[in-house]
Amino acid sequence: MPSAVSPEPPAVPKWERPGKTNEKLDWADIKVIDLSTFDEPGGKQRLAEELRDAVHHTGFFSVTGTGFTQEEVDRQYDLGQAYFDLPLEVKGDSKYRCDFTQGNYFGYRAANEKKIMGTDVLDNVESVNIPKFILQNENEPFHPFLRQYRSEIEDFSRRSLELASKIFTLFSIILELPEDYFSKRHLYQDQSEDHLRYMIYRPRSAEADDKVQNTWSRAHTDFGSLTLLWSQNVAGLQLKNPAGEWKHVPPVDNGIICNVGDTLDFWSAGYLKSTIHRVQRPPQDQAHIHRLGLFYFVRPGNEVDIKPAPSPLLKRLGRIGENQENAAPVRGLEYVRERVKNYHNHNDYADMKGKKFKVGNLEIEDEAS
DSSP: OOOOOOOOOOOOOOOOOOOOOOOOBOOOOOOOGGGGGTTSSTHHHHHHHHHHHHHHHHHHHEEEEOOOOHHHHHHHHHHHHHHHHOOOHHHHHHGBOOOOGTOOOOOOOOHHHHHHSSSSSOOEEEEEEEOSGGGGGGTTTTOOOHTTTTHHHHHHHHHHHHHHHHHHHHHHHHHOOOOTTGGGGGOOTTBBEEEEEEEEEOOOOHHHHTTTEEEEEEEEEESSSSSEEEOSOOEEEEEEETTSOOEEEEOOTTTEEEEEEEHHHHHHHTOOOOOOEEOOOOOOOTTTTTTEEEEEEOOTTOOOBBBBBOOOHHHHHTTTOOGGGGSSBBBBHHHHHHHHHHHHSBBBGGGTTTTTEETTTEEEOOOOO
């Protein structure tokens, strides 16, 4: 008998990439690294030196030569847009929502459920986080609509971590560690809180945004190790530079914007910089656009210890002492779940500013705004 052929998933509308803003913004000077030379003789070492200052001072950089075609990236935007266009009662089914009470960020997060800065203005972001496609995650939320496109979403997810592994190799070289020091702590087959994310910011009125100082996403650092953000043209993402100034992060054609997360900051005793960033109301010629984003958030393996790494460079710089290598471990799952609960399991962000979050000997001061 002929084997059964899986039906083709339904077609979805094409996402239209917005144009770039015509307004003059104060752009950050972001280093752009071309990863197409990674496998050339001496290529990794040259790229590591190019990257060193960026990750030490700002924690933000962009990569090109990623191996992803623009068609593959736009297809993921197609799927994200189609999902968010579903009725709330379909995409927001309770079986497929994030469970913030458990610190679980897998699944759907609805907009308009949290107040902003003590006002009556509600947050305008919705997202869906898709965990790694491994056996241990089979019972995690994965909406039936998205499940129809599993093969291509899984391929994109796996290749995203492969790309991140190249960047981890550069970080290891910078810190004079074995080249696989960080990549082997982020293996796809190992259980972790990694996720591919589709996220959309819904436009708000100028009057509502004025009440919350034009904040679309409050100032924060990222929880995990590394964030990949496929570049899109709607402005609004800003970083705080070492001088304390807010600068717009520029789009990079056919590129990915990357930033160091808190666990790499911990591993490197602050040498690799987890930078504060936020999303503000876009400029006037883009403020009406539904700002769709595509991300991969890399988290440490659940059982991985995130105390400072035994880096010769960090020891020479006096950033770590011998006794720190023997400190009590803080595991990846413990850290990330506690951080998600601290950040998301409440209804109003107004009372969080300046409060410290701590797990073991790891401490972060929240900069809610």
